[in-house]
Amino acid sequence: MRARVFAALASGLAMFALSPSDTFAQSKYDIGANDREIKIGNILAYSGPVSSLGIIGKVEAAYFQKINDEGGVNGRKINFISYDDAYSPPKTVEQARRLVESDEVLLIFNPVGTPTNAAIQKYMNTKRVPQLFVGGGATRWNNPAEFPWTMGFQPNYQTEGRIFAKYILTTKPDAKIAVLYQNDDLGKDYLKGLKDGLGDKASMIVAEESYEISEPVIDSHIVKLKASGADTFISIALPKVAAQSIRKISELSWKPLFILSSIGASIGTVIRPAGFENSQGIISTVYLKDPLDPQWANDEAKQRFDAFLAKYAPEADKNDYFVVYAYVISQTMVKVLQQCGNDLTRANIMRQASNLKDFKPDMLLPGIALNTSPTDFAPMKDMRTARLKGERWEIFGDIMSGSDRGN
Structure with missing residues (x-):
């Protein structure tokens, strides 16, 4: 009988030792x-x-x-x-x-x-x-x-802008660049990174158009950028404007090298609504896996x-x-x-x-x-370039980091 009492007491003490209040005692x-x-x-x-x-x-x-x-x-x-x-x-x-x-x-x-x-x-x-x-x-x-x-x-956006610059200088060194960007710190950071990456070739940018996030459509900005004679277009935009820019460029039958910021490169909310047929060959940057890509x-x-x-x-x-x-x-x-x-x-x-x-x-x-x-305080610094092919982003090139500042 005494053994059972001691066993019960020991069990009770063990439960007390593991109680939540004790677990968090030093919290x-x-x-x-x-x-x-x-x-x-x-x-x-x-x-x-x-x-x-x-x-x-x-x-x-x-x-x-x-x-x-x-x-x-x-x-x-x-x-x-x-x-x-x-x-x-x-x-x-x-x-x-x-x-x-x-x-x-x-x-x-x-x-x-x-x-x-x-x-x-x-x-x-x-x-x-x-x-x-x-x-x-x-x-x-x-x-x-x-x-x-x-x-x-x-x-950060400046890093991505420098990656865009490096890509252009490598693949299209005589480009005439038109830029559409959101008129706030988001767009200005991208633009600064692009210009920093281009360095003494920043004059390759022949036209810039800023837009306000409150604008319902940005068609007039695209028309002005096309009129500049640019053969390379960079869209720095969140999903709604990114999709509008893709559709409008297609409507105008303009065929520039199209570079799209990663914040507007979602297949679901941008590319599909804008039309896969209008988006082929667009260049962007990625750091996340595409869950529908067969490679994963x-x-x-x-x-x-x-x-x-x-x-x-x-x-x-x-x-x-x-x-x-x-x-x-x-x-x-x-x-x-x-x-x-x-x-x-x-x-x-x-x-x-x-x-x-x-x-x-x-x-x-x-x-x-x-x-x-x-x-x-910048947890992530690396990205890779990607090209839209079919209904997927096709990754190419090496990982690029914040230390890459173009030429």
Whole structure:
């Protein structure tokens, strides 16, 4: 009898030793985290001129649900709160304040948009709340000395602009270049990278046309660019304008070398609506696997992506670049939270985000990995060139990095 009592007592003590309260006894928390949950905010356009970006938030929510179903991150569930800003900077400011001051989130993750994020960057840093993995490639997200609470994610736009320049100088050194670009930091960063890459041959650019994101159509800009006599056209545009530029060039029977920015190169939201027949031969850059490319049919990482979509986001279009992007960036957020362990403070979030070492989310192209440091807030620096052939992007050439600055 006494043996059974001691056994029961020992069992009870063991259960007590492994209780959740003891597991989290040494935990550190800031507002937005506790023993049970991690509250993450998000802002992007579910409505307005770039509402096609809304799929990003939907896939992110689905991925975090998957993580929660598997037990959460270090035993804590993710509470993902996502708000619409319609790609309007004043609305972004309003939603950021709502998330930080009312919802009391631990951080804002992957807020999408260059002008919208610029509008909240000082606020987030004043509040010392992570503005983590910004959805935009402006160089301003990699400035840890001045903005230690803001970090980007994708290769920056100036890098991509330099890659465009290098391609043109190599394949068409006598080109006459016309550029369509969004009139904000997004478009201006691309344009700067292009001119930096061209160097003393920047005069190859014979025409530039900027457009406002609020413009319903950009046909008149394309007409002006064609009239310049250019034989090379670069479209720096988000999906709606990217698709319009492809269609209008086809309508005009203009046959330039067509280079399309990666942010507007989605098969699902750009190329298919614009017409595959109008898009053949377009050049762009890629850093993500195309889930419908036969070369990845037996790839285990791609199979995990397929299984995730089938269970958690069956309505999502695999042809949509932003679906794959959302999956990859969500995996990266979870990686940072895992590295945080039981120290869920905002300072440690940024410390771990700036300590990514050769992290390879499932759908990055081989040879590309994420790396950060306290002085380098640009996780991804590498891309490859691609050409549209049939209904797929055909990758060619070597990996190019931010150190490639053309000739």
